[in-house]
Amino acid sequence: MIQKGRFEAVKTSGLATAIFFVASASALAQGPTYRFGTTPSAEEIKARDTAVSPLGRELPPGRGGVKEGADVYATKCASCHGPNGTGTMLHRGLVPLGNAKPLKMEGSLVPYATTLWDFINRAMPWFTPGTMPPDEVYAVTAYVLFINDVIKETEVLDAATLPRVRMPNRDSFVGVELDWKPGQRRPLGHYPTRALTP
Amino acid sequence: MGSHHSDRRRFLTDAALASMAVGTVGSAAAQTPAPTPATPAARLKETLAYGQPSRFETTGRKALGAGSPINDTALTTPLQDLDGIITPSGLHFLMDHVNGIPDIDPKQHKLLVHGFVARPLTFTLDELKRFPSVSKVYFLECNANSRPLRGPNGDSVQLVHGRTSCSEWTGVLLSTLLKEVGPRDDAKWIVAEGGESNKYTMSMPLAKAMDDILVAYAQNGEPVRPHNGYPLRLVVPGWEAIRSVKWLTRIAVVDTPAMSWHEAGNNADTAPGGRALGFRFELGPKSVITRPSGGQRLPGRGFYEITGLAWTGGGLVRRVDVSVDGGKTYREAQLQEPVLPMAHTRFRFAWEWTGEEAILQSRCTDEKGEVQPTIAEAAQVLGVTPDYFMQADHFNGIQPWKVNRDGSIQNALF
Numbered sequence: 001m002i003q004k005g006r007f008e009a010v011k012t013s014g015l016a017t018a019i020f021f022v023a024s025a026s027a028l029a030q031g032p033t034y035r036f037g038t039t040p041s042a043e044e045i046k047a048r049d050t051a052v053s054p055l056g057r058e059l060p061p062g063r064g065g066v067k068e069g070a071d072v073y074a075t076k077c078a079s080c081h082g083p084n085g086t087g088t089m090l091h092r093g094l095v096p097l098g099n100a101k102p103l104k105m106e107g108s109l110v111p112y113a114t115t116l117w118d119f120i121n122r123a124m125p126w127f128t129p130g131t132m133p134p135d136e137v138y139a140v141t142a143y144v145l146f147i148n149d150v151i152k153e154t155e156v157l158d159a160a161t162l163p164r165v166r167m168p169n170r171d172s173f174v175g176v177e178l179d180w181k182p183g184q185r186r187p188l189g190h191y192p193t194r195a196l197t198p
Numbered sequence: 199m200g201s202h203h204s205d206r207r208r209f210l211t212d213a214a215l216a217s218m219a220v221g222t223v224g225s226a227a228a229q230t231p232a233p234t235p236a237t238p239a240a241r242l243k244e245t246l247a248y249g250q251p252s253r254f255e256t257t258g259r260k261a262l263g264a265g266s267p268i269n270d271t272a273l274t275t276p277l278q279d280l281d282g283i284i285t286p287s288g289l290h291f292l293m294d295h296v297n298g299i300p301d302i303d304p305k306q307h308k309l310l311v312h313g314f315v316a317r318p319l320t321f322t323l324d325e326l327k328r329f330p331s332v333s334k335v336y337f338l339e340c341n342a343n344s345r346p347l348r349g350p351n352g353d354s355v356q357l358v359h360g361r362t363s364c365s366e367w368t369g370v371l372l373s374t375l376l377k378e379v380g381p382r383d384d385a386k387w388i389v390a391e392g393g394e395s396n397k398y399t400m401s402m403p404l405a406k407a408m409d410d411i412l413v414a415y416a417q418n419g420e421p422v423r424p425h426n427g428y429p430l431r432l433v434v435p436g437w438e439a440i441r442s443v444k445w446l447t448r449i450a451v452v453d454t455p456a457m458s459w460h461e462a463g464n465n466a467d468t469a470p471g472g473r474a475l476g477f478r479f480e481l482g483p484k485s486v487i488t489r490p491s492g493g494q495r496l497p498g499r500g501f502y503e504i505t506g507l508a509w510t511g512g513g514l515v516r517r518v519d520v521s522v523d524g525g526k527t528y529r530e531a532q533l534q535e536p537v538l539p540m541a542h543t544r545f546r547f548a549w550e551w552t553g554e555e556a557i558l559q560s561r562c563t564d565e566k567g568e569v570q571p572t573i574a575e576a577a578q579v580l581g582v583t584p585d586y587f588m589q590a591d592h593f594n595g596i597q598p599w600k601v602n603r604d605g606s607i608q609n610a611l612f
């Protein structure tokens with residue numbers, strides 16, 4: 001009854017991109033009712049569709065390695081995050097997950113490397129977000145993954161290699177309600193609650 | 199960066215936020231009244247165009263925590279000073295994950311709905327308002343609300359529980375828009391994106407989107423306030439408010455969740471067994487006594503009406519019980535109409551204070567039959583110690599307030 005989808009569950013069809021532009025017959029059959037709105041151009045959609053999901057199919061061309069990433073980090077990140085990733089909100093190394101204080105760490109509490117790339121791309125640097133070209137985002141992602149002991153110093157990240165990076169604690173993540181249905185009860189044991197009598 | 203930066207939206211200054219955040223912990227009377235305008239005519243001009251509270255009223259939002267340029271800003275609702283169930287828009291809580299509040303021209307604002315759909319569309323605000331609309335009273339509660347706090351931050355109901363607010367929201371059901379674009383059979387999720395500088399994103403199951411998610415343009419009868427998402431936001435009823443994307447610009451219909459930082463990394467709780475819990479949506483049954491509450495003082499023995507708020511993501515509040523002896527005995531409180539699903543519900547309870555020590559607390563039961571736990575019960579279910587909840591999300595434990603013999607009231611959770 002209680003669905004406990006692991007984050008792994010999102011690794012679905014690689015055909016998704018291929019079928020992206022092929023609308024299903026049933027959806028077409030159900031026409032619009034009000035006919036408000038404007039059809040956006042493919043360019044407008046592409047320009048605005050920047051969120052990167054675990055499959056990485058939205059990743060742009062570009063590449064970057066740990067060494068270039070260290071330079072980008074020193075220039076654009078160290079003023080807040082400290083030298084070598086030792087400062088606020090960015091921590092070095094892996095911390096085992098447990099029941100102590102949750103530690104929001106890139107190496108420990110991020111299930112996919114794409115999550116990191118996406119957040120750096122959209123939200124960093126904090127005061128001028130979205131200003132780094134893809135090469136720099138790939139590079140600084142590689143650097144952060146390197147100082148968190150996730151990848152080797154020689155590795156280079158791009159649209160093909162980034163989604164293949166396996167975050168150390170991915171299997172420890174539980175997507176509690178990935179299979180949510182209307183009306184279902186909150187799964188016991190995943191929320192602070194009072195034990196329900198059967 | 200110049201060309202990249204020039205097309206970004208302007209942002210309100212941090213100084214504006216800081217000025218809203220003044221105030222000290224403790225009773226509502228801590229602030230001084232605003233200076234009186236020089237002449238009666240000037241006073242009229244200042245207050246009539248958009249009516250303001252009396253200058254003798256000093257309530258306001260208060261900032262939680264020290265804050266820093268790169269930490270989230272939290273402004274809390276003064277629950278102890280409010281009546282009924284509607285939170286005035288200017289007192290709605292604010293938990294901001296961005297560097298400033300977008301200053302969006304509604305005439306330039308367009309919502310893009312695209313992805314696994316038959317017909318991608320963009321909608322202007324005027325077009326959205328042409329759709330059939332609904333008005334619904336829903337609470338929004340931050341998933342981090344009610345974390346047990348020690349020290350000065352734990353003194354008042356405002357700072358501990360003030361990250362919940364309740365409004366009448368008006369807008370278009372997201373299902374109405376999705377039917378216009380025609381989701382494909384393989385569509386399973388939506389990813390909603392906001393217009394902040396960092397383009398905040400959140401994923402929700404398509405089933406919820408087709409159920410009751412609202413694309414809201416109005417709050418309590420007027421346009422949504424800037425800090426609440428002007429000109430357009432999602433309202434995701436009953437779910438952690440981190441899902442209700444503000445300054446909504448885009449909805450992608452997709453097959454998998456985005457696993458964005460705010461939903462997969464930053465918003466996951468560690469749990470026993472070395473696990474991290476993500477994608478917990480629905481808020482549990484909760485209630486809190488707002489008067490009398492921490493930091494207040496009873497002027498003397500005699501009659502008091504204990505009052506507070508109850509709410510649940512599970513739908514309707516079925517009952518609220520109140521204890522004046524720290525949970526040894528409970529009696530049912532009176533629920534004030536209206537009682538609405540996924541809205542704050544006001545409760546009242548008659549009490550005669552004898553002048554002895556008392557511990558006041560409330561317990562909510564919702565229509566799904568789930569009962570608000572004590573902190574000990576919640577810890578037992580999760581297999582953790584009570585201190586765990588100081589850093590965890592979705593805590594809905596019972597809040598005890600201790601009334602001392604001198605009438606002073608303090609947080610008695612720990």
